[in-house]
Amino acid sequence: MFQRVALIGIGLIGSSISHAMRRRGLAREIVGYARTPATRATAVRLGLISQAFESAADAAAGADLIILCSPVGVYGAIAQEIAPRLARGAIVTDVGSVKGAVVRDVGPHIPDGVHFVPGHPIAGTEYSGPESGFATLFDNRWCILTPPDGTDAAATGRLRALWEAMGSNVEIMTPEHHDMVLAITSHVPHLIAFNIVNTAAHLGRVTDSEVIKFSAGGFRDFTRIASSDPTMWRDVFLNNREAVIEMLGRFAEDLSHLQRAIRYGDGDTLFRLFTEAREVRKGVIQAGQDTAAPDFGRGGGMTPASKA
Ligand code: NAP
Numbered sequence: 527m528f529q530r531v532a533l534i535g536i537g538l539i540g541s542s543i544s545h546a547m548r549r550r551g552l553a554r555e556i557v558g559y560a561r562t563p564a565t566r567a568t569a570v571r572l573g574l575i576s577q578a579f580e581s582a583a584d585a586a587a588g589a590d591l592i593i594l595c596s597p598v599g600v601y602g603a604i605a606q607e608i609a610p611r612l613a614r615g616a617i618v619t620d621v622g623s624v625k626g627a628v629v630r631d632v633g634p635h636i637p638d639g640v641h642f643v644p645g646h647p648i649a650g651t652e653y654s655g656p657e658s659g660f661a662t663l664f665d666n667r668w669c670i671l672t673p674p675d676g677t678d679a680a681a682t683g684r685l686r687a688l689w690e691a692m693g694s695n696v697e698i699m700t701p702e703h704h705d706m707v708l709a710i711t712s713h714v715p716h717l718i719a720f721n722i723v724n725t726a727a728h729l730g731r732v733t734d735s736e737v738i739k740f741s742a743g744g745f746r747d748f749t750r751i752a753s754s755d756p757t758m759w760r761d762v763f764l765n766n767r768e769a770v771i772e773m774l775g776r777f778a779e780d781l782s783h784l785q786r787a788i789r790y791g792d793g794d795t796l797f798r799l800f801t802e803a804r805e806v807r808k809g810v811i812q813a814g815q816d817t818a819a820p821d822f823g824r825g826g827g828m829t830p831a832s833k834a
Contacts, residue, residue, distance in 0.1 A: 527552045527553065527684070527687065527688055527691065528552065528553045528554070528590050528591045528688070529553070529554045529555065529590050530553070530554065530555045530556075530557065530588060530589045530590055530591075531547065531553040531555070531556045531557070531589060531590075531591045531592075531593065532556075532557050532558060532559070532585045532586045532589035532591070532592045532593070533556065533557070533558035533559070533574075533575060533585075533593055533595055534558070534559050534582045534585060534586065534592060534593065534594045534595060534596060534604055534608070535558075535559070535560060535561075535594065535595035535596030535597075536558045536559075536560045536565055536566075536569040536574060536575065536595065536656045537560075537565075537595065537596075537654050537655050537656060537658070537659075537755075538650060538651060538653055538654050538655065538658045538659055538663075539595050539621045539647065539650065539659070539663075540558065540560075540574075540593070540595035540621075540656070540659070541569070541572070541574050541655075541656045541657070541658065541659025542649075542659035542660060542661070542663040542664065543593060543595065543621075543659075543692070544556050544558075544569075544574040544575065544659065545574070545659055545660055545661035545663075546661050546662075546663065546664055546692035546693060547692065548573075548661075549661045550691050550692070552688060552691050552692070553591070555576055556574070556575050556576060557575050557576060557577040557578070557579065557585055557589070558574070558575035558577075558578055558579070558585055559578070559579045559580070559581065559582045559584070559585035559586075560578065560656070561596075565655070565656055566578035566579075566580070568655075568656045568657060569656045572656060572657065574656060574659070581607070582604050582607050582608050583607050583608045583610070583611045584611075585608075586608040586611050586612060587611040587612075587613075588613055589613065589616060590613065590615065590616050590617065591616065591617050591619070591688075592608065592612070592616060592617070592618045592619070593619050593620065593621065594618070594619070594620035594621070594622065594632070595620070595621050597757050597758050597760075597761045598620075598622040598623065598624055598627060598628060598758075598761045598762065598765050599757075599760070599761035599764065599765065601620060601622060601628055601631050601632050602631030602632060602635070605618070605631065605632040605635035605636065606635050609635045609636065609637055610637075612636075612637060612640045613640075614639040614640065615639065615640070615641075616640050616641070617640075617641045617642075617643060617681050617684065617685060618632070618636055618640060618641070618642050618643075619642075619643050619644060619645050619685055620632065620644055620645060620646075621645060621646060621647055622644070622646060623646060623708065623712065623713075623758070623762050623766075624704075624705055624708070624761075624762055624765040624766040625644055625646060625670075625672045625701035625704040625705055626701040626702055626704075626705050626765075626766070627765035627766065628644050628701070628765075629644055629672065629674055629701050632644070633674060641677065641678050641681035642673075642674065642677065643671055643673045643677055643681055643682050643685045644671070644672045644673070644674075644701065645669055645670065645671045645672070645685060645689070646669065646670045646672075646704065646708070647663075647664050647667060647668075647669045647689070647694060648667055648668040648669065648670065648708075648712075649663050649664050649667035649668075649669075649694075650663070651663075652750055652751065652753045652754045652755075654755045654758075662693065664689070664692045664693045664694045665693035665694075666693065666694075666695070666814055667693070667694055667695070667815075668694060668695050668696070668697055669689040669694040669695070669696050669697075670696075670697050670698070670699060670704050671685060671686065671689075671696060671697075671698050672698070672699060672700060672701040672704050673698065674701075682698070686698075705766050705768075705769040706769045706772070706773075708766070708769075709766055709769035709770045709772070709773040710773045710776075713762055713763065713766055713769075713770050713773075714770060714773045714774060714777055715751065716751055716752075716754060716759060716762075717763070717770070717774070718748075718777075719748040719749075719751035719752040720752045720759070722745070722748050722752075723745075723748055723749055723752040724752075726745065783795075783799075784796070784799065787799075
């Protein structure tokens with residue numbers, strides 16, 4: 527489907543894209559850039575890329591598809607750097623977990639004759655780095671594309687076909703809609719996980735050990751989510767501020783409602799709200815977005831679970 531693909535950043539998502547492309551022979555050649563020599567060497571050793579470049583601009587030169595796979599906070603600087611080297615007709619896309627800020631930061635640098643089609647695979651794990659990727663990460667997961675107004679329909683179509691060939695289902699929406707939906711389905715849940723793990727950790731040393739010892743309860747699953755990459759998540763919250771604050775406001779109101787029901791012993795309200803929440807879980811399983819296995823399909827914690 528593409529002659530030369532340049533991966534700008536080769537961590538979990540970049541390496542999974544390489545695996546998924548090579549599984550189906552979707553690119554004649556995959557080259558890449560990563561910030562550190564260690565990641566570049568690992569990526570070549572694992573066969574994720576045939577050539578590693580020390581600059582993003584060198585990697586992007588001559589590529590017909592450039593995929594930004596680094597933390598979203600550096601996309602603007604990378605776009606500025608690669609812009610003069612982009613080939614006419616090339617497609618620039620990304621995998622960032624926020625979309626409005628990416629359109630804002632990358633869009634202005636894209637030269638005439640180059641297509642910019644932002645994207646976000648709703649798939650991931652709490653692991654990072656080039657060794658954490660795997661070919662099936664995107665299978666039966668959604669990938670959202672947010673092409674700005676006036677984007678070449680053929681370029682969007684090529685990217686849709688690529689993600690479908692990598693196993694995903696594709697949906698197109700505006701960046702604003704994406705950011706609102708992901709704020710509640712991914713960003714706020716991660717914030718809650720980071721917060722509850724820290725609240726427990728701050729309780730003190732004795733309690734800390736009990737936190738570990740008894741973590742087979744709900745807490746354990748929060749620790750998995752809270753072990754996600756701090757750089758990636760810092761950049762998500764700095765770049766999806768409005769939507770996250772809106773959803774946090776709603777969350778806080780609903781939490782107060784629960785708190786009030788507990789304070790006044792209102793069991794009917796608690797039962798009704800927990801029953802409603804339980805129904806949502808059934809919907810997630812029916813939609814094929816998780817398994818009904820008691821261990822969340824993680825096979826004792828060895829298989830990465832899907833999250834975005
Ligand atoms: P990752 O495993 O931590 O890999 C990040 C890559 O970016 C590495 O190659 C790293 O290079 C490079 N990088 C880090 N800081 C950089 C900087 N300041 N300048 C240039 N390159 C830098 O991250 P990931 O999980 O693949 O996430 C990549 C993107 O995918 C993010 O934008 C994230 O929002 C999005 N995403 C993530 C998930 C998820 O669950 N993880 C899901 C969907 C989308 P070095 O290794 O050399 O430092």
